[in-house]
Amino acid sequence: MRILIAGDSLTLPRPYRINEFNPEKDKELAVHYHETYGSLLQKELNRLYPNKYFEVINRGQRAFTIKHVVNQIFDHVYYFQPNIFILHVGIVDLWFREELNGGQYVNLSSFEENVQKVIKIINSVQNMKLIIIGIAPTSLKMNKRYKNILLEISKYNNVYKKYVDFNQIFYIDLEKHIRPEDPHKYLLYDDHHLNREGNKLIFNKLKNLICAFLESDLGVEIFEHQRNMDIAIEHFKKSYMHYPYYLDNLYNLLTLLYENKKYAEINSIIKNIGNLKTKNHPINTLLSFFKDHAVVRD
Template sequence: MRILIAGDSLALPRPHRINSYSPDETELAVTYGETYSSLLHVDLLKDLGDQTFVEIINRSRRSQTIQGIYQEFSDHLFFYEPDFIVVQVGIVDCWFRENLNGKQLIDVTQFEEYLQLIVKLLSLRASTRLIIVGICPTSRKMEKKYTGINNEIVKYNKVLKNSQNNKTVFFIDMCRLINKSNISEYLLPDDHHLSKKGNQVVAENLTIRAKAFFYADKGVHLYNEANKRGALNYFIKSFCYFPEYVDNLYNFLSTSYELRELEQVETILDYLTENKFLIKNELSDLINFIKTNKNYKK
């Protein structure tokens, strides 16, 4: 499993004082081993290391914008051939800049245009999935200094979230995962870089998706080798890790129905009834087929 991370400085180690950092400092605010890319690597090696090769390529850089991500995305996608790409970007784009008279580096319209171009490129390599890490909210102190910045973060996050289809594009909603009443637990004193705890939150959410992708792919491989029962077991594992993965939902439901595991079919259909936003295209057709087929009994 090869994972590529393309982001800004939030995905990198961080000294306590970036503008006065000296290489002889003995302690960093966030060390390399505490970044979410390193934590993800360790978690996957521990749980999947005997089943697959795990490689993390971190191509993040400081002050990266979505424009920069787009300009490098073809290289990320086609030269490195990752199983999935993590994009963590947005705070640099949306922040109010004093040297630009309060304007932003990338306004929200441009931000959306670049994201659409990235998703379009992604579609050219069907085997690669994209996980987008949302922008974290900032503190009351920063809101007071940069009035309206949290509203801008909400706008840019909406653009990021709207791109998800839970099939090839996924979104991690940091505004939902971070306790806004205690932001300092998740962010460093600059109020936008991730603390050790913030990196842990991102790593945990990446790990469950990575495992879901891995087991879903393993299930497809077994299914293609005519081992449908073995495939179903992996589809179940993938569902347990990340039930919103639409491709796995389709395979899980289809294989359960094919093997006449009708109680399991009911469980999946009940889940989808509660999460109708996942029912699209082929999955919708499959559900209609199952419900109208004369061999199906509720």
Template sequence: MISVENVYGDSQKTKKSGDNMNILILGDSLALPRPHRIKEFDPINEKELAVHFKETYGFLLEQQLRTEYPSADISVTNRAQRFSTIKNIAQQFWDHLFYFEPDVIVLQVGIVDCWFRQDLDGKQLVNAGEFDLYYREILKLLEKRPETKLIVIGICPTSMKMEQKFPGLLEQISLYNQILKNGENFHQVFFVDMETHVLPHAPNHFLLPDDHHLNKQGNQLVSTLLLPRIKAFYENVNGCLHYEADMTASYRHFLKSYELFPFYGDNLYNLIYLSFQMEDWATTAELIKFVRLNHIQHPNLFNLIEMIKEHMNR
């Protein structure tokens, strides 16, 4: 028979409290406040910014999470730096991962890497091959702290105007995005696709006039896209913590996590296990079908499903 300990999932065994969540943002200037004209900004005479600190997606995310979970200790620490490349992130990732001890890392990087530079004779700061290698270094290091989740925000497409100025730039953005998406496993690494939201023919609904930095609406969009994933992580942890004392409450948390972000592998594992424990056969069958149809990857899901099949066939 399946052991009770499995309901926690490998990534949750060291989690002690569902009331705390430490979120860390790493990346480039897209996560930061920004003036209208950064090279000409005069802080003495210019008080209005294009994006103020309280309009950045990190601030918005923290406010929304605190509103939804008022009794929880939730923090968002923004460690983004202007002109950061994935190389810079990889070089500092050890410190961020083990010294800040984040529950969730939000990574937004790539536009600085892939942009064609006139001062480099049209070359990129980090080519696609190097970008892939540095990203793999980050993912390999992330495995050493399995309780930390990584949400990777895809690169926003630029405008057709920039594409005409730098032919092939949109293709490069898609290529770098595919590298980032390839790391997604729905267990520890998650990808947010921005190409479905920011359109090259009308980018300034979400981007500033420079056609690559987020405007106020763009920051709101990113916060909105991040929120259900992070809430799903939070609900899953609380489901684990309630399991021994109140199985019904635990089940509610897992179901809530599934409603928020159904592709989350840890929660699917826990929900399938508990629905089976509670003899909710219809839900168990529905969830197993969902896993198979969507090819959800998780270190323990396959073994769990096989054990359930074996038990049901006895």
């Protein structure tokens, strides 16, 4: 499995003070390469699934925006041919620039246009997953210096959220984890870049998503080739435990549980996922069937 990261400097190793970095003196970095989430992910996936091979390609570059990603999208998607595409840009796009009299490199409407271009390319490739890493909030100090920059971050993240379908396009919401009043649990003291714990945070979110994909695929493979429903269900359950909202897996798991008359488990899962917005997916028909046949109980 090949995983490609298209992002900005948040994907990369980083010294404590990049403008004062002296390679002869500064041997200890704030984040070394082996501590970046991409490196952590490759190592852990190869450990968890030793019979598979995982390659994480980090094509992130400093000061990159969504426009840079679009400019390289053919390389990213068609030439490297990843199974999973991780998009991690946004803070460079939206930041208020003194040299632009408070303007931005990429305004909100242009940002959305370019996000749509990326998604269109991803949708052209069968079975490719897109995982979007949301823009990390900055500090209250920065919000005071750059008035309402936190609101701007939320606006740009809302663009990303509109396109999440829980089946091909997924989103990691950093606004749920990084608190502007105490950002340094996950951010360096520049209030922008990820520290080691921030990299671990994203690594764990990515690991759970990708393990959900892998376990679901194993369930399908076992069911189709071995016709072993019990083992298939176990893999679908593992996928569900890693990430409950993956729609293809939910559909397969609920279908097999119904065939086994596991109605209590079906009810538990449906209550857990709540009012998940599923857009156009066969699971909508399945959930309606459960409701019409009194499988689901309030």
